[in-house]
Amino acid sequence: MIGSGVVTIFVGTESQSSISHKDLLSLHSNHFRTKFVEANEDTKFKLEDIGAVHFAKFNAWLYSGGELQLGKGVAGFASRWEGLWMLGQHMEAPAFQNYCMDGIRNSYKARANERLKAPTLGFVYKVTKQGSLLRKFFSDLMSCKNPFQGLEEGSEIWAEWDALLKRAPDLSNDITKAAGKQWGRTRAWDDVHRDSYMVKEVPLAKAWMDQILVKRTKEEIEEAAKGKDARSILEFAHLKRNEAPTIELDD
Numbered sequence: 001m002i003g004s005g006v007v008t009i010f011v012g013t014e015s016q017s018s019i020s021h022k023d024l025l026s027l028h029s030n031h032f033r034t035k036f037v038e039a040n041e042d043t044k045f046k047l048e049d050i051g052a053v054h055f056a057k058f059n060a061w062l063y064s065g066g067e068l069q070l071g072k073g074v075a076g077f078a079s080r081w082e083g084l085w086m087l088g089q090h091m092e093a094p095a096f097q098n099y100c101m102d103g104i105r106n107s108y109k110a111r112a113n114e115r116l117k118a119p120t121l122g123f124v125y126k127v128t129k130q131g132s133l134l135r136k137f138f139s140d141l142m143s144c145k146n147p148f149q150g151l152e153e154g155s156e157i158w159a160e161w162d163a164l165l166k167r168a169p170d171l172s173n174d175i176t177k178a179a180g181k182q183w184g185r186t187r188a189w190d191d192v193h194r195d196s197y198m199v200k201e202v203p204l205a206k207a208w209m210d211q212i213l214v215k216r217t218k219e220e221i222e223e224a225a226k227g228k229d230a231r232s233i234l235e236f237a238h239l240k241r242n243e244a245p246t247i248e249l250d251d
Contacts, residue, residue, distance in 0.1 A: 003230070004022050006020065006043070008044050009047055010047070011048075011050055011055045012051055016052040018149075020062065024063075031092040050090065055215060058088070061099065068103075082100075082120065082124055092245075094200065101198065103156060106186075121168075124138050143175055143188075144172075144181075144183040144186075221239065
């Protein structure tokens with residue numbers, strides 16, 4: 001963040017403001033990386049189709065070193081991992097999506113004995129498209145944790161699931177595809193299946209290297225580092241991180 005400019009993001013229909021370091025946003029979000037190239041020197045941006053609470057959580061994740069606590073008492077999907085995963089998709093931030101997917105997996109692992117809830121599946125299939133990894137996780141979850149098991153046909157919960165399957169034919173198709181998978185004693189949330197739900201991401205070290213070299217050459221950074229510029233010292237150290245250290249021996 002040293003030497004980075006800051007930008008103000010006006011979020012949601014009420015344009016609630018949020019301030020972030022430009023280079024930090026660029027490092028983690030291809031959405032903003034593209035915006036900053038198009039807008040050049042602009043320092044104010046709008047995200048009208050994103051909830052302010054969602055973005056606040058994303059911004060908190062950026063500054064926390066990859067940690068996020070979901071607060072209690074927030075209404076609707078604003079406090080749920082599924083909604084945050086969707087925000088990560090909108091932000092084109094794969095590392096954040098994968099972090100949220102781990103949150104989803106762990107939350108279901110912790111509630112292994114609880115029934116799946118039709119509204120959650122309904123939300124997922126409403127806001128995602130075919131091929132979504134979020135859909136894949138939930139269809140796998142249903143194939144290894146049948147929500148109809150033990151339900152009395154015609155009961156309120158049974159009717160809720162039946163109605164969902166009728167209005168979301170993609171869900172029925174996905175469940176059918178997932179039905180042939182042999183789970184053994186594992187479940188969709190177990191770490192052995194984790195890679196099946198992860199978005200491909202560029203390693204952070206490489207992403208930062210690429211971002212550094214967009215603005216200056218390695219030689220220019222080295223020269224500035226010799227002049228004791230703090231940002232350049234850190235960037236040059238990162239660029240040289242894989243080089244073998246030079247050892248000087250006395251005669």
